[in-house]
Amino acid sequence: MLIGGHISTAGGIYLSPERAAKFSFRTFQVFSKNQRQWKAKPLAENDVEKFRSEVASRGMKKIMIHASYLLNMGTSDPQLKTKVLDGFLEEIKRADILGIDYLTFHPGSANGTTEKDALRNIAENLNQLITKDQGCTILLETSAGQGKTVGHTFEQLAEIIDQIDLKDKVGICFDTCHVFAAGYDIKSKSGYGETMDRFNSIIGLDKLLGFHLNDSKKGINCRVDRHEQIGDGMLGIDGIANFITDRRFSEIPMNLETPLGEDGYFKDLAVMNSVLKEE
Numbered sequence: 001m002l003i004g005g006h007i008s009t010a011g012g013i014y015l016s017p018e019r020a021a022k023f024s025f026r027t028f029q030v031f032s033k034n035q036r037q038w039k040a041k042p043l044a045e046n047d048v049e050k051f052r053s054e055v056a057s058r059g060m061k062k063i064m065i066h067a068s069y070l071l072n073m074g075t076s077d078p079q080l081k082t083k084v085l086d087g088f089l090e091e092i093k094r095a096d097i098l099g100i101d102y103l104t105f106h107p108g109s110a111n112g113t114t115e116k117d118a119l120r121n122i123a124e125n126l127n128q129l130i131t132k133d134q135g136c137t138i139l140l141e142t143s144a145g146q147g148k149t150v151g152h153t154f155e156q157l158a159e160i161i162d163q164i165d166l167k168d169k170v171g172i173c174f175d176t177c178h179v180f181a182a183g184y185d186i187k188s189k190s191g192y193g194e195t196m197d198r199f200n201s202i203i204g205l206d207k208l209l210g211f212h213l214n215d216s217k218k219g220i221n222c223r224v225d226r227h228e229q230i231g232d233g234m235l236g237i238d239g240i241a242n243f244i245t246d247r248r249f250s251e252i253p254m255n256l257e258t259p260l261g262e263d264g265y266f267k268d269l270a271v272m273n274s275v276l277k278e279e
């Protein structure tokens with residue numbers, strides 16, 4: 001499988017491939033800038049070169065950038081919209097400068113607007129930004145449905161994609177914690193099969209281009225976004241096993257985003273490996 005995890009860029013983004021390699025990851029995810037700030041320093045040419053050569057020499061592939069949490073693409077507020085579009089364009093440019101394949105973002109929230117309008121705004125805003133010659137593919141992340149966030153049902157995600165002009169530039173990042181929290185049974189074998197069949201008929205498995213591999217602190221349909229270490233949560237190792245043993249997804253990047261981050265990945269991997277050995 002193409003297992004990775006969210007990796008720190010402390011000290012320079014070019015250090016992240018080496019950090020990822022410590023866990024024998026074949027892929028990873030980073031923030032390309034501070035995820036809680038609007039402004040970002042431009043990427044230094046030297047850093048970009050070092051990053052690209054580190055990625056190539058370590059054979060890392062299908063790397064993901066996680067976009068800033070501030071970018072509510074669902075907004076109907078014209079002032080915020082301008083800021084969000086600027087910020088998102090910057091994310092796309094940075095992904096392309098770094099040669100990163102996927103830019104994952106939280107679709108947004110229906111704060112101050114209806115769900116329908118939020119979904120339309122997300123699609124319209126993406127249509128303004130996406131170009132034929134951009135290198136990266138933009139991934140809509142499945143949400144937990146906390147508060148007024150949208151993207152917690154497959155139907156909502158399909159409704160966004162249906163309104164996108166350049167559909168080959170968008171896909172889905174499936175967060176196991178979020179989908180479980182949003183009410184889908186991915187824990188039992190039969191529930192997992194049904195859920196993925198539903199995903200296929202509503203969105204299409206060809207659109208499933210990435211995973212966030214997380215356990216969930218809370219139970220199914222809790223509608224809260226609380227990650228847990230692999231095997232320690234309510235989704236449990238059985239739920240995670242459904243994904244990591246599904247051969248349809250063996251070349252789809254799966255990134256851990258568990259609460260301990262790099263301090264917990266060895267343990268997460270050990271728990272996952274115990275399942276893979278039984279296979």
Ligand SMILES: [Zn+2]
Pocket residue numbers: 066105106141
């Ligand atoms: Zn996310």
Ligand SMILES: [Zn+2]
Pocket residue numbers: 175177178225226227
């Ligand atoms: Zn989350």
